[in-house]
Amino acid sequence: MEIIKLGALIVTVLFLVNSIPTFSKEISIIIIFSCCTVVLLYILKMIVPGIEYIKKIAENIAFDNIDVVFKAVGIGFITQFVADIAADCNNRTLANQMIFAGRVCVLMLAMPLFIQILDIIERLTNL
Numbered sequence: 001m002e003i004i005k006l007g008a009l010i011v012t013v014l015f016l017v018n019s020i021p022t023f024s025k026e027i028s029i030i031i032i033f034s035c036c037t038v039v040l041l042y043i044l045k046m047i048v049p050g051i052e053y054i055k056k057i058a059e060n061i062a063f064d065n066i067d068v069v070f071k072a073v074g075i076g077f078i079t080q081f082v083a084d085i086a087a088d089c090n091n092r093t094l095a096n097q098m099i100f101a102g103r104v105c106v107l108m109l110a111m112p113l114f115i116q117i118l119d120i121i122e123r124l125t126n127l
Contacts, residue, residue, distance in 0.1 A: 009038070036085060082098045
């Protein structure tokens with residue numbers, strides 16, 4: 001049922017934005033940004049129980065780096081959200097820069113994992 005609520009919200013906002021005269025482009029962008037923010041917050045509220053369940057499973061199998069995975073997924077969501085809004089505002093350059101920044105953030109976040117993997121490989125090759 002949540003998807004119906006979100007779909008109705010988005011269709012309503014699209015109708016509202018397309019009804020506004022073309023000289024009010026700034027108002028349309030603000031309305032779209034507000035709608036996107038509401039949808040994002042609603043989705044985040046929906047996935048919290050799933051994240052808690054995955055954390056519980058990760059504790060049972062002794063996977064210590066589940067936080068890194070969640071942070072990387074969060075960075076991906078935020079990056080895509082901002083890049084899409086920038087692209088909708090006809091600024092593809094800023095959208096591309098946001099995507100690049102997201103990739104760099106995920107890389108820096110995963111760097112300790114890469115170092116651990118390299119340490120394991122080094123220990124295995126020294127045997």
